[in-house]
Amino acid sequence: xxxxxxxxxxxxxxxxxxxxxxxxxxxxxxxxxxxxxxxxxxxxxxxxxxxxxxxxxxxxxxxxxxxxxxxxxxxxxxxxxxxxxxxxxxxxxxxxxxxxxxxxxxxxxxxxxxxxxxxxxxxxxxxxxxxxxxxxxxxxxxxxxxxxxxxxxxxxxxxxxxxxxxxxxxxxxxxxxxxxxxxxxxxxxxxxxxxxxxxxxxxxxxxxxxxxxxxxxxxxxxxxxxxxxxxxxx
Numbered sequence: 001x002x003x004x005x006x007x008x009x010x011x012x013x014x015x016x017x018x019x020x021x022x023x024x025x026x027x028x029x030x031x032x033x034x035x036x037x038x039x040x041x042x043x044x045x046x047x048x049x050x051x052x053x054x055x056x057x058x059x060x061x062x063x064x065x066x067x068x069x070x071x072x073x074x075x076x077x078x079x080x081x082x083x084x085x086x087x088x089x090x091x092x093x094x095x096x097x098x099x100x101x102x103x104x105x106x107x108x109x110x111x112x113x114x115x116x117x118x119x120x121x122x123x124x125x126x127x128x129x130x131x132x133x134x135x136x137x138x139x140x141x142x143x144x145x146x147x148x149x150x151x152x153x154x155x156x157x158x159x160x161x162x163x164x165x166x167x168x169x170x171x172x173x174x175x176x177x178x179x180x181x182x183x184x185x186x187x188x189x190x191x192x193x194x195x196x197x198x199x200x201x202x203x204x205x206x207x208x209x210x211x212x213x214x215x216x217x218x219x220x221x222x223x224x225x226x227x228x229x230x231x232x233x234x
Contacts, residue, residue, distance in 0.1 A: 002051050002052050003050075004051075006048050007049065020042065027044065028040070028041055029094070033108040033109070042096070044096065044098060046098055046099075047097055050095040053092060053175050054092070055091070055170040056130075058091055058214070059091060064125065065170045066128065067170065069130050069168075071086055077155065077160055078161075080155050083152050084134050085135040085151070087139065087146040087149065089113075090109060091111075092108055093211075146181075147182055149183050151166060151185050151187060156189055161191075161192050166187055168227060172227070173213070177208060178208045194229065196227070196229070197229060
């Protein structure tokens, strides 16, 4: 599904029906995803459509910039680095592109969104919540529902540390795709209750293409990099 298309674009798969049709001499974009419908008339002659995965924090509306992934506890030995694979929810962005300008037309997804509070009620952050399995190798996923996250866990503490969640900020996400969606991230564990998370701008496998970032398409300046998990790792 992901890639660049002209205005003959149409895609149907597993509850998704999306495309552009001619109607009374006009271009009409229509999308039906799990019964949720969206339609727009397009006034364009020379543009095209870009379809790619986007930061999974836009549905049903923009509630938060944070994603929390929970998983079975991992106990990490002191001063060591390990690598695991997790999953994350996929959201699909439709962009219009013409004359070197790009506009977000639509965002949709097949997952049901859940949210949680990371931290105390008087100082924590709302985060989209996703439960993931833990794998030693890249797991098989349903590519329009889940992506694969390679997480490098660096225990910089001189004691054993237990980790069962990772919280990320969307400004740093670097999403790549081909026949599946992938990201690479790192968690630097400072002590038993404190860690820094950040994304690495690199594809999981050779040949993957980089997604258009929503903040770039919307021309939103971004300075912040990384997130400090100050309210616990488990």
